[in-house]
Amino acid sequence: MSWVEAKEYFAKNDTAIIPVGSNEQHGPHNPLGTDHLIAKAIAEETAKRTGVVCLPVIPFGVSSHHKQFWGTVYVSPKTFKKYVKETCLALGYFGVRKIVVVNGHGGNLVALANLSRELRGNGMFVSVFQWWSATGKLLPELFAPEERRHASSEETSMNLSLHPHLVNMSMAIDGKLRKHALQTEGITLPLDTLDETTSGVFGKTMTASAEKGAKDFEAIVGELVNHVDLLRKTPMADLVEKPKI
Numbered sequence: 052m053s054w055v056e057a058k059e060y061f062a063k064n065d066t067a068i069i070p071v072g073s074n075e076q077h078g079p080h081n082p083l084g085t086d087h088l089i090a091k092a093i094a095e096e097t098a099k100r101t102g103v104v105c106l107p108v109i110p111f112g113v114s115s116h117h118k119q120f121w122g123t124v125y126v127s128p129k130t131f132k133k134y135v136k137e138t139c140l141a142l143g144y145f146g147v148r149k150i151v152v153v154n155g156h157g158g159n160l161v162a163l164a165n166l167s168r169e170l171r172g173n174g175m176f177v178s179v180f181q182w183w184s185a186t187g188k189l190l191p192e193l194f195a196p197e198e199r200r201h202a203s204s205e206e207t208s209m210n211l212s213l214h215p216h217l218v219n220m221s222m223a224i225d226g227k228l229r230k231h232a233l234q235t236e237g238i239t240l241p242l243d244t245l246d247e248t249t250s251g252v253f254g255k256t257m258t259a260s261a262e263k264g265a266k267d268f269e270a271i272v273g274e275l276v277n278h279v280d281l282l283r284k285t286p287m288a289d290l291v292e293k294p295k296i
């Protein structure tokens with residue numbers, strides 16, 4: 052899009068999509084870019100089907116817990132939150148009031164939830180979409196819980212369907228998790244991935260297939276298209292903070 056085309060778009064539209072992800076280990080068989088590549092693919096397909104503009108993906112996220120694995124590149128929650136928030140505010144200058152953040156990495160969620168709440172106070176409405184939360188509900192039979200974990204069958208299937216040349220299935224293994232001695236119900240520990248697994252895989256992987264990935268992708272995009280259409284039609288007056296009573 053040139054600036055002339057952007058002017059035309061923003062004159063008529065107050066909605067935009069921003070994909071965000073991370074660059075972190077995803078086992079010996081998946082690319083480091085898994086989370087930002089999948090977020091980008093979902094966001095771009097949704098943009099194509101809705102006519103809402105999609106921004107370039109923000110690739111680095113909150114994933115210091117993977118840092119001992121080579122190639123993981125991360126930023127702090129504070130930096131990530133500020134960067135995404137300022138990106139939203141820059142869009143606000145052109146009249147954008149509604150933004151859908153397509154998040155490819157769970158570790159980003161707390162920062163995204165915080166910035167979206169803050170931006171609501173600035174008269175912007177930011178919703179955050181996480182594809183794996185959607186598929187767990189939309190296609191509960193397609194993957195078992197142990198296949199939905201980090202770098203396991205579901206993520207691998209999405210990679211096999213979207214960019215198979217980046218997956219090396221000859222290196223794929225099922226993950227074996229070590230239970231930390233301090234693990235207790237109700238307790239959150241500041242553990243790194245390496246405390247639990249040396250392969251970086253958290254679950255069952257070998258059942259992955261491009262067919263399952265394609266099924267997942269269709270369900271995800273279908274659900275997100277519904278949300279974007281709904282958001283677009285909702286008047287801003289119904290989305291801004293209510294005044295005090």
Ligand SMILES: [Zn+2]
Nearest residue numbers: 085086202206
């Ligand atoms: Zn991932």
